[in-house]
Amino acid sequence: xxARSTKxxxxxxxxxxxxxxxxxxxxxxxxxxxxxxxxxxxxxRKWAAVFLTPSAVLIGVFLIFPAAWTLYLGLTNFSLVGxxxxxxxxxxxxxxxxxxxxxxxxxSLLITxxxxxxxxxxxxxxxxxxxxxxxxxxxxxxxxxxxxLAIIAWIVPSSVVAFLWISYLQGNIGPLVEQxxxxxxxxxxxxWLLQFPLLSLIIFNVxxxxxxxxxxxxxxxxxxxxxxxxxxxxxxxxxxxxLRDVVLPRIKGxxxxxxxxxxxxxxxxxxxxxxxxxxxxxQTETLPVFVYKVAFxxxxxxxxxxxxxxMLVINSVIAVVYxxxxxxxxx
Numbered sequence: 451x452x453a454r455s456t457k458x459x460x461x462x463x464x465x466x467x468x469x470x471x472x473x474x475x476x477x478x479x480x481x482x483x484x485x486x487x488x489x490x491x492x493x494x495r496k497w498a499a500v501f502l503t504p505s506a507v508l509i510g511v512f513l514i515f516p517a518a519w520t521l522y523l524g525l526t527n528f529s530l531v532g533x534x535x536x537x538x539x540x541x542x543x544x545x546x547x548x549x550x551x552x553x554x555x556x557x558s559l560l561i562t563x564x565x566x567x568x569x570x571x572x573x574x575x576x577x578x579x580x581x582x583x584x585x586x587x588x589x590x591x592x593x594x595x596x597x598x599l600a601i602i603a604w605i606v607p608s609s610v611v612a613f614l615w616i617s618y619l620q621g622n623i624g625p626l627v628e629q630x631x632x633x634x635x636x637x638x639x640x641x642w643l644l645q646f647p648l649l650s651l652i653i654f655n656v657x658x659x660x661x662x663x664x665x666x667x668x669x670x671x672x673x674x675x676x677x678x679x680x681x682x683x684x685x686x687x688x689x690x691x692x693l694r695d696v697v698l699p700r701i702k703g704x705x706x707x708x709x710x711x712x713x714x715x716x717x718x719x720x721x722x723x724x725x726x727x728x729x730x731x732x733q734t735e736t737l738p739v740f741v742y743k744v745a746f747x748x749x750x751x752x753x754x755x756x757x758x759x760x761m762l763v764i765n766s767v768i769a770v771v772y773x774x775x776x777x778x779x780x781x
Contacts, residue, residue: 578663
C-alpha cells in the first residue's frame, strides 16, 4: 500500500468521543470574551448607567442644583431679614445693574485683580519658578529642608496660618503678645496690617502658595533634556539665554497651567478675611469677602448671588483665555 493511500485512509477522530475521560470542556476565554460579548460599550449600557448614577447624583446635588439656585436668587430680592425675607419678589436683572453701578463692588473687583496679579501671577509664579530653577541641580539636605518648609506652609490650614501671620505682623493679640515678631526683629513699631494691608496680604499669599508652583516647575524642568542645556552652554549661551530659548519654550504648557490654577484659586480666596476682615476701610475687601459681607452681614442674598454669578463669569473668561493660549501652543 502506498503512503498516499495510507494517509488518505486515516480519518480524524473526535477528541470528545474517543478521549478516555469523555467530553472535554472547551477552554474559557475569560473576562475578555465577556467584554467582547458586551459590545463596544464594555459592560453594556445598563451596567454603565448603574455605575455612573451615584456620581451623577452627587454632581446634581452639590454642583448643578446650587448653581441653579444661585442663578434664581440673583434674579430676586431674597433677603435674610426685613420685609423681603417673607415677601420675595422677582427683580429680573436689577441686581446685576446695581452691581455694575455699585462703587463698593467696583472697589472690591479692583482690589481682587491687584491681589491676583501681585500675589499669584507675579509672586507665586516667579518665586516658585526661581526656586525650582536654582535648585534643579542642587543636591543638599538644606534644599530638602527648604522645600519641606514651603510645602508645610502650603498644607497648613488657613486659620492656623492666618493666626501666625497676625502675630508676626501685628501683635497685640493677647497679654503675652504685645509686639509683632517682625517689629521685634526690626526694632520698630509698625502695625503692618493697618498701614500696609494689601501689601501684607500679597506677601502672605506669595509665601503660602509658592510651594505649588515650585513642585509643578520641578516636574516640568525634569522634562527638559540635559543635553539641550549642555549644547546651549557649549555654544556660549548665558543662563538667561538658556532659560529664554531652551527651557521656557518646552515648559510653556506647564507655565500656563500653573498661572491658570493659582489665578482661579487666588481670585476665590477667602483667607484675606481671616487676617483683616476686609479692612481697614475696605482696603482688603476682595470679592469673596464682599460677597460674604453682603450675604451674611447685610442679609441680602439676592444681591450676593448676583455678584457670585458675576464672579463665575469672570472665572470662566480667565479659564477660556488661558485654555485658548494653551490650545494655540499645541497647534
